[in-house]
Structures are given as C-alpha cells and as structure tokens.
Amino acid sequence: MRKSAADRFRHLFNRSLVFVRNQNQQYHHPSPLRSLSSMASDSPFPVTAQNINPQVLKCQYAVRGEIVTLAQNLQKALQANPDAHSFDEIIYCNIGNPQSLGQQPITFFREVLALCDYPALLDKSETQGLFSADSIERAWQIVDQIPGRATGAYSHSQGIQGLRDTIAAGIEERDGFPCNANDIFLTDGASPAVHMMMQLLIRSEKDGILCPIPQYPLYSASITLHGGHLVPYYLDEATGWGLEISELKKQLEDAKSKGISVRALAVINPGNPTGQVLAEDNQRAIVEFCKQEGLVLLADEVYQENVYVPEKKFHSFKKVSRSMGYGDNDICLVSFQSVSKGYHGECGKRGGYMEVTGFSPDVREQIYKVASVNLCSNITGQILASLIMSPPKVGDESYESFMAERGAILSSLTTRAKALEEALNKLEGVTCNKAEGAMYLFPRIRLPEKAIKAAEAEKSAPDAFYCKRLLNATGIVVVPGSGFGQVPGTWHFRCTILPQEDRIPAIVTRLTEFHQKFMDEFRD
C-alpha cells in the first residue's frame, strides 16, 4: 500500500542518517539533514521537500556539500571585510579543480580552441604571429573534420566522427591494441557518462553496483538518483588502499544472499580519494572476476596521466583485458576519461568520453538512443578531448614548450603530493598513505573521544566537525571522509594536492598549528 507522504518522508529521513548499510557496518555517515520542522508541510508552495522525488532527497554529494557552502559564506565575509577572519583567503582543497588554484592552461590546447571558436582567424595573416604553426594546422584539421565546417552545429550524438577517430588512434597508441571510433561516446565530462551507464543498468533497488569504499561520491549519488543499490567493497588502508579480490567475492556473495542482482563493478584507477595505482596483476584478477561473474567493468580512468611514483605505471583495463586474450565479445568494459583531470585540468570545459566495448548491438543501440536525447556533448569539450589524446609530437613547433608545461605541472604535483603527505604524517594521530596517483591525499585522523562527543553534540559526524573547525581556523577547505565512505569508527578527510607549490609551506604551517591546537583542546 502507498504510504502517506509524511510517513515516507520520515522513513527517508531516518534512512538518510545511515544512507547505505552493509550488514552491521556503517560506512557512510553524512552530515545530518536539516531538521524536519524546517520542511513542514504547511508550505504555501505546491512543491515541497516532502513531495519531490525521494531519490533526489536521499542523494548526497559531499564534495560540494555543507562544507563548501560554509566556505562560500566565509569568502563573502572576507570580501566585505578583509579582517573578518584570522586568514585572508579561502583555499579550496575540496575538489580536483587545478586552474581554480592558479594552474595555467596548456598553451597549445587553448590556441587550438580559440582558432576553432573563431575560424575566421585562420584566414588572416596576423594569426601567424599570434599562434604556433602547429596549432593553426591542427585547427584547420579539426575544422575540416566537422561536417560543413559548422563549428556551432549539433554533432553526431556520439561526437564528431573525425575527433573520435583521433581519440581512437590515441587509445591504440596508449594500449597497443585496436580501438574502434564507434566505441567512443563523447560526453560533457565523465559525470554524465557515469550517469548514462547507471541509467542503463539499474532497473530497481534490487540492482546493485559494486563500488570501492572510500569512493568518489559521484558513484553513490548516481546510484541513489537512479534508484539502485550501492554494494560496497572496502579498500585496505593498511596495504596502501589495496583492492583484494577476496573482498570483492565476499561482498558480491553477501549482496546476492540479500537478493541483490549485482550488475557492475566500478573501479577508480588511479584511486579517488585514495590515490593508489593498481598493479597490473591485480587488474588482471579484477578482469577475470568480472568475466566470471558476468559483471560490467566500469573503469574510471580519468587520472591516467596522474602517476607520481616511478615504480607504478597506468595500464588501462582495456589493455589489460586484451592482453589476457579477452576480446570485444568476452567482457563488458566501459572506460571513462575526462579533460578535467590529467596535467591539463580543464575542468570548466566539460569534455570527456567513454569507450564502450563488449555490449551487444541491441544494447549499443539503446546507449546511442539515450545519448541522442541530449543531442550531443559540447563541441569545445569534444575538441579538447581529441587534443589530450593527441598532443603535440616530436618535430611540431609546440612540442618543446608543450612538454615543458606538461612536465612542470606533473613534477610539481609530485613534489606537492610528497610535501603534504609528509606534513600530514607528522601530525599527532594522523597517518596518510602515499598519493601514487590522482590528485588527493586521504589521511586517517584518530580523533580523541572528547572531540567525537563534541561533534555529536553539534549533530555532526566527527570528521565533518574536524573539517569545519579546520576551515573556520585556517580557510582551508577539505572534505570529511564520511562523504566518501570509510570503515566504521575510522575518520578521514580528503585534501587535494593542488595548491601552487609556493603556497604549500604556508598551508602546512596553518594545518599543523590548527591540528596541534585542536588536539590540545580535545585530547582525552
């Protein structure tokens, strides 16, 4: 029978405090929802929090949640009065958004984008003096690849064919295995691609998706919005966030025993928020597991350019599965890529693609149909996605400067990751695994009982309490571990490694001083 709206709302509210449970483990402890009374039904508005889609209400996205709203308010206060706080700026370490913290765009990429945005420049002699020869040549190539040179037209629903050819060639060069341009779906960043796959696979709350814990909350949010069930598997912090096949099996069996039909395994490599880079033999075992269990492998590979340790190397799951002899009919594999990450960090351009292999023609048609409903992804993002998969080559005029810009960013990220990791590991009660890749550190903080009690009194998760204190004291914005999921009773936060290198020492000092004072205040 249909429950009353109020009943359903109370039910949801209670659930939202736990969000997703796995047996007796509570891995996700979000900040409490606003009080029920503020959502009372005596509203003059026909649409209320009680009568919207409950999946929307339930969905959470900590990376832009409460802590960011708080930070934005502090920033407004600082703008109004620079002396409002003991710090003079907000440092956003909550999100992998490199250019917001001063990273400069790659010159070659922007030259090409500008020329494609205003192709009339290509015919003018002054352009030679303003742009590199290879950016002009590339822009001509791209404009010629667009049917009718119509840079402002909707493209094919999967993206412009010529750009997909370029991307497919880039994937072949990366992997050493063939790639079909028809397998590429260009998207507005990786997020809509993930949504598209969840929309395809999830039929009801009885459909599950295996996700790492900790995970990037796009996955939990998307699964919730599509009415599915997040089946967690825990990464092992003690072994550098290791992904154990035994854990996958255990959680799969557990989900099955509850009547959950598990459809896919999401793997984030390099890891977000955890920064580990999977070893190739581990990847082989993961592919084998998916093959045996009939699971779609959703491979989030958006950090493929971000590896900071010489002993590790990125291998795409496509390459790994092909090297095992599994072809297009043997394993369902979706690889997500984005222009937002890598060394270029072009987040605002919203470009990306998914490479979809191992699906039947019938299902491929359905994916194409859903892509068609949104017509196409933005062309600027499409062009940029082709550029990142086909950057300047030896002999091109831009090659040297491109490599210098790229190298400087990646080597500086390596330095910053190391400096922040070392500083975090020096803090009382804090341990932090190395960031082998990606853009984040995810330190564990052992909070004193007194701090946990103080958090409870504020109806806050203990790590959220810590992060809010940190923000209020230093202007540094990090995201509580509870937004990503963590082993119950452990507390973490995610901090990007993205502030510019010259600012790291000051950040370390502010963080260290804050932590010392926090522990002094709450030490048991």
Add this chain to the structure above:
Amino acid sequence: MRKSAADRFRHLFNRSLVFVRNQNQQYHHPSPLRSLSSMASDSPFPVTAQNINPQVLKCQYAVRGEIVTLAQNLQKALQANPDAHSFDEIIYCNIGNPQSLGQQPITFFREVLALCDYPALLDKSETQGLFSADSIERAWQIVDQIPGRATGAYSHSQGIQGLRDTIAAGIEERDGFPCNANDIFLTDGASPAVHMMMQLLIRSEKDGILCPIPQYPLYSASITLHGGHLVPYYLDEATGWGLEISELKKQLEDAKSKGISVRALAVINPGNPTGQVLAEDNQRAIVEFCKQEGLVLLADEVYQENVYVPEKKFHSFKKVSRSMGYGDNDICLVSFQSVSKGYHGECGKRGGYMEVTGFSPDVREQIYKVASVNLCSNITGQILASLIMSPPKVGDESYESFMAERGAILSSLTTRAKALEEALNKLEGVTCNKAEGAMYLFPRIRLPEKAIKAAEAEKSAPDAFYCKRLLNATGIVVVPGSGFGQVPGTWHFRCTILPQEDRIPAIVTRLTEFHQKFMDEFRD
C-alpha cells in the same frame, strides 16, 4: 510478484507499440521496435536488451531516430559513390540545427569566445587588428568575472556569478520585472535542465506531467526515462494550434480520475513542432490555471527570439505572471532558455539556463544539490548564454554589424517559413499552419488508404512510411508526426525552415515532384 524478464520484456514491447494512451485516443504511434527475435536471450553478453532498465528501452526520440540512421547510411553511400542516388546530398530538415545547413555564427559572439578561450591574446597588440574593440572589452569583463581568471576551472554549480548577473539584467530588460541572479541555473543546453526538473518532480508512474500534443519529444523521452506519466493535452490544429484551457482542464480531470497526480504543465512557446506564438491573454489564463491547480509551469521559451509575424510578440511567462501580480511566492515557474536556438543557433556550444522561481528554499537546495553532482555546465556555453542575453548595444563598435547579421538571419527565416508553408499548402491533401515562430512547419498530410495499407505491410506508421519514401527519393530528412504525437488518424511531419534561402526553390521542386508521384502511386 516480480515478473520474469521475458514477461516484462514482452509487456514492454507490446506497450511500446502504443507508447502512451489517453482513453481511447492513440496519439503516439512510433515506428515499430526491432523484432523480438533479434533480442533473444541466448546472448553471450551479460547485458541484453531484456535486462536493461525498461524505461530506457521504452524511451523514444524520433528527432534522431530511425529516419536519421537511414539518412546517415544514404550519406555514406553517396560519399562512396556520388551517383548512388538520384540526389547528390542529404538535406537535414529533421532537427533545429541552423549552422549545419550553412548559417554562419554571429561574429561578435565568436570573437568573445576565442578571446576567453585564449586570454593571452588580450595582452597582445596584434589582437587590436583582429578583434573588435567591444569584443576585447567584453572578454576582459568576462575574464575578470571569473574567480582567479581561471577560465578552465569548474564554476559555481549554478554557473559563474558574474555571468548570471548579466543574464538576470538581460531578463529584467526583456520583461520589465526584477530577476534574481540566484534564480539562474546555467546548463549544457535546455535538455539537461528539463531532465533536472523531471527528476525532481517525478516520484513514480503515478506522477503526471501535462504536455502539449504535438510535443517536442524531449518531454516524452524525459518523462519515460524518469518513470513518470505523460498527460497529453491536444493543441487545436484548426485554430492554428490553439491551446485551450478547457482542454487542459479536461485532461487534468481525466488524469486525476485515474489516480495520476499531475505535478506540472509543460508549455512550449513559440511552439515546437507547431510554430504558434501564444497570445498574452491565453498565457494569463494558463498562469491562472497553474496557480489554481498548484501545478509547476515549465515554460520552454527557447524560441523567444524566433517570431516571424508582425502581429505576434513573445512574452515570457515570468513577465505575464508578474504583470498579473503573482510574485515569487505565488507560482512555481521554470523558464528554459538555450543558445541553440534564436537567431544565433549555437547548438554545438551546449549553453542554456533555467530561471527557477516560486520554489521553497528547501526545494531550491535540492535543485542546487542535483546541479552540484554534475559540478557545472561548460564555461564556453555559460559565456555564450550571457552574450545572447546581453548582445552589443547602440554605440558599441560591433553594434551595426551585429544588428545586420541578426536581422539578415531573422528576415531570411521569415521568408523561408513563408515559402515552405506556401509550397506545402499547394500539395494535394496537405494543409499547413503558418510558422508564427520557432523553426518548424508541421503540415498535415491526408494519406490515401492504399498508402496506409502499404505502410502497415511494412510495419511502419503511415507518416513514417511517407517520410522514408521522401528521404529515399529526394535526400530530404523530415520527422514523422508520430514522433511528436498527433490526433489519432491524422498524419503529419515536421520540417525545419532552416535550409539556406537560395536552396529553398530546389527543395520545393523536389518535394512537390515527390509528393505528386507518391499520390499518383497510392491515390485511392
């Protein structure tokens, strides 16, 4: 009890032939799904058409459906052999995509975009010779509005504040009523905005959205994908696609009597595919209806610049409701706008916004949260959305040339709409209402019984049969009326008015010759 997958699939398959029924009226008769046997369950693939989300399977989007796939195949054949068909090119009149048919972008917009994509140009002296003074000035303004001048960073989830301020000022100037920049959500075109509202409002198949019939199939697709119920209201072809309040009331009561909770009324003005422009007093009655019935008014106003008849004028529903004295707490109103339409037709840039008024702070928070999960819309599209709402003004260097470009496009669209309408009305058994606005004509074709029988033999809807014949004979791509919905037993197609003016006579000739032959072949 849970049905077996095969049972559910058969159920869906049967339903999909009818799609949505309203009492005894069948308004949507899509082209038949591929045969069941091709989706058999002996697939080696774990994901099959039988076990994906049934809402995905059910969803239809004719504008890029079967007919376009057919056209793409013909195009490939022509590329391989220019003599493959009796025509030498495919003319895509299936979708409102002006630049794909040769419309040139507005120079000022592209100048600003290029400068924002590569801001290093702003510091170079050669730039003065290549760009207009006001485009340079505008680019400086925009770059300065972006926090840290980070043109490659994720923005605020609703879009860059400064750009939203510009858009709000443009809306105020258009309407003569205040607009709050915090009500603006910038989106990758209007489609994701429509999806966002459907996701918010639809809880189950018992939630209905009132949609015009004929409608732009984004609405039916989005409602299906979100598991809701399309409640049709019929536009009256005899009165130029008039929207009657009595029809709204009748359909609302009918839906209520079936236990459907109607949440919103979608209105497309100017109409797509129908091209009518609503009269202001009609709009007032619509606002009053929504107010009385507690419905959200979803106003698709993406064709607000496209009005071709002197006796009609576009009025936003926001302006109409404010002029009736209804303020922000009186009526829930969402206005969708896009950079894809208007005189500029920048479809590939995927820019747009929705102005959201009349929702409680609680619900606004939920909309913000959902927007946050996708981080932000693309910045190029955001910039363009601000430009279309704030084009060059008297005294700006670009003003004259901008007005000339804009005027030439709009006056040519007027000419083309009239020429095509007149040609269609001359065809045997065809009547076509005037396109007062938007980009389409939606002629009614009275098909002979023999043609209807021939279509049935091919398992095709009669209008789809006609459109496929037209394509195969002439290379002209139009979309069958069954993809938009129509009064049962009537047949239509949608044809854009977008081919360049000098090509219209040839298109008219080809269309006329084809139609004559078709009628000769099938005349009863």
